[in-house]
Amino acid sequence: MISAMNVGRFLSDTARLYPDRIGLIHGEDAWTWAELDANANAFRAALQDMGVKAGDRVMVQSRNNRAMFESLWGIFKAGCIWVPSNFLQTPPEIAYVAQNCGASAFLFEAVFADHATAAKAASGDLEHLIAIGGDVEGAANYDDVIAAHEGAERIDAKVEYEDPCWLFYTSGTTGRPKGAVLTHGQISFVVNNFTADLMPGLTRDDASLVVAPLSHGAGCHAFPQVARGAKTVLLSGESFDAETVWRLVEEHKISNMFTVPTIVKMMVEHPAVDQYDHSSLRHVIHAGAPMYLEDQKSAFEKLGPVLFQYYGLGEVTGCITVQPPEHYVVDVDDGEARPGTCGIPRLGMQIGIRDPEGNMLETGEQGEICVIGPGVMSGYWQNDKANAEVFRDGWFHTGDLGRLDEAGFLYITGRAKDMYISGGANVYPREIEEVLLTHPGVSEVAVVGIEDEKWGEVGVAVVVPTAEGTSVEALAGFVNGELSRYKHPKRYFFWDEMPKSAYGKVPKHLIRKTLFERGDLVEGEAV
Template identity: 35%
Template sequence: MNVTTRLAQIAKQLPDKEAYVFMGERCTYQQLYAAASRFADGLMQLGIRRGDHVALLLGNSPQFIISLYGALRLGATVIPINPIYTPEEIAYILHNGDVKAVIGLDLLAPLVDMAKQRLPLLKQAIVCETAQGKEKGIALSAGMKPFAEVLAAGDPAFAGPELDDDDVAVILYTSGTTGKPKGAMLTHQNLYSNAQDTADYLGINEHDRVIAALPMFHVFCLTVALNAPLMNGGTVLIMPKFSPAAMFTLTREEKATIFAGVPTMYNFLYQHEGGSAADLQTLRLCISGGASMPVALLENFEKKFNVIVSEGYGLSEASPVTCFNPLDRPRKPGSIGTSIKNVENKVVNEYGEEVPAGEVGELVVRGPNVMKGYYKMPEETAAALRDGWLHTGDLARMDEDGYFYIVDRKKEMIIVGGYNVYPREVEEVLYSHPDVVEAAVIGVPDPDYGEAVRAFVVAKNPGLTEEELLAYCRERLAKYKVPGEISFLEELPKNATGKILRRTLKERLTASHS
């Protein structure tokens, strides 16, 4: 089974059910499947074949969904790319990913045109016209095809090839902490199994209306807010861009039942003065992932909005979900929950041996969701996939009930005079201060202790002082864990999903000292 075959089944079972809603536009399953089939045929007419690589440079939109399912229906491999990446970042992925066709916004037409001249493999560029593009007078160069024309040229009765479960469906380029991004190859089985296992675990069904506010090019949205509901007859409520006010309005007007977001989104919602429990009263579940959610934020959010937040865990290499807090058993704040159906998680030492409950080690994963490997990177693949297990690089512990807790990234652990300091532990204390909105902790070189703890904070009270916050930390942390210095910023650097970038803080600090 794969996601496009399943979409065909749902279109037959629930033809008139809403598949998605986008800014007032409503599309049924029958219409969506027909559009995906037409687009697949349109791609084939342009010379795209099974196994060819097709990049998506699109934001949250119907075009993203149609392009994704259309390309997969043809048997092509989809490479979603963040459209706000720099030209250099985009060019690297197009080149490394051996991309044959690009589907992008007209705003990116000059960039795509430049890429076509430099990349011999890149044969086709399909462009989605936007109001901003028209305002700026962006003209399509010769050879660029408007998305609407490709869609109109296709046949809704397109049969498509038989797909193998082990065929690569998607290549997701992960923003690694060091070096160039790596392309995680996810098969049709990886994508479908994780969407269904996540849906089963969280009870996502045809009655759910799921907000897609996370970027669709990110695997969290792709699986949890797109594939999982569409594979089960739910409705996707597409937000072109996240904002607290827009999210509250959409939830009220469309009677949303599920919201999936990263901790930063929950923080923005919590801090937004116009929001109340009445705005979110139709939600049965909020899902958090992408980064660890501070316990203080989780508890404050649930209290203010009277809704359950289920924190989970995943990574691109696992399609991505491996754990979620269960809905039928006690939820443990601060935990990423238990292994979802068909997926195994365990905590191991440096020799790959499972450690006793309560001990910290590396989290490793196996299941039908685990990637095939990294594209054109055999050494990195061998390092990540060992003895049938995916090594995540995250430090974790498991309690006696089988609930897992992420302690921190293996590479971000700070060693102060031989003692391990996990940034998340210090961040949890900072977040518990009533005047702290956001916090991030990194390790910096120290001549005496090897490393020292450095904190960055966004405060809601401009009168909050460094000494006051340090005193607060001293009461709650061992001496070696207390930050040596706390800097106040107007905002913390984040990636497209809202994940706080500790790496960028380190780079800024290094640059300021050089």
């Protein structure tokens, strides 16, 4: 076994170097690195006093706040495994995760007391409940726990490279969520990789705005800030507000943020983008879904060359590709333009395109995107069947389809599960969506395949129109000549907004579900 640095040291090392500098801001409150480290050490000591051992799982159900931010470092320091959940999940969903991971302790915001009750009922291993922001019967109070262990030593449990530190539960769109096992050695690589590829030049003088839940991709993004001493600013409030974002960017001279394309679009299209100074921004990092060409153009016009796109899954800690500003060419007539690319391989990672039989394909050929490198998880938690499906010949199989060009740029052509077959031909919704988004009357679009008696499946397009508006006839005429006939959507529906996941994505399964719930489509009737 190879020993590794306990990733909890990232916080301790920064606290020793910059004890009095501000590390975290939330609303009107701010905490220094020394204060955050002291609280993390106190939580580490508290867990150990409770009998929570190295390797035990500690679940966290919370919105972004100080306790959510600092406690994860205490969990790492104790050698325990951080199991954050999406705070929008229901009690039954949380109960499944608690049972699946065998959680020993559950840290939760007091407003999620029902989730804690459900988790405790589901997991026979769950003995310790700790409430944030209020008193809950049967649970310790987080602030009281920290106060009782004030002055705890800086002690980091000894760990090996492959020792788990984080169970990253997937969204489970095709079944129950699966826990991707992320290790201490892997996260150390991720911190270096994110810093080099996504935030080059990150220093103590930078500031990062968190606009997504720390439980998932934003957590990966927060780690380099801690490692480099850059302050983190958490949004306050229940919902996203673009004006608040731009106000905080100006107030704290935000230099980097991580989000998803739909949020970038909302920010760029909001009038406040022209009312606040955002010249401090150097890295606006987006991932989680494609950013369409028209949205890239708008972002460049408003923000300048600050966009960093990356492609990756939770199972690969986001480490598959990067597209820095110098690789964005939004003028499709430019000879160097590569419209549709999501970038080049991340440092230390390798991409291969494989056919269904596992053969490596040539440049330009479409197949499944596969990856190897230290950013890949060690496997799914206690799920041999799922591991056998995604790990073959040593490669991690993403389930996404794509191709590589001669320079090594990756193009995602679709999700294997999103593809539908119409009249015997494979149809990839993203290709259709890219065309429709160039129409001035289309703000957002999602295309899904729906069963059809004649063709097997046909495409249905859901459109959020711009203020300019559009019509079925206009869009049908627009795609004619741009796309082969079999790729034309059979039906168009106009909605005021798209249903989105907690992370700002537009899941295709949710589009299908909403089509039937709204009555746009009826089960058993022809499309």
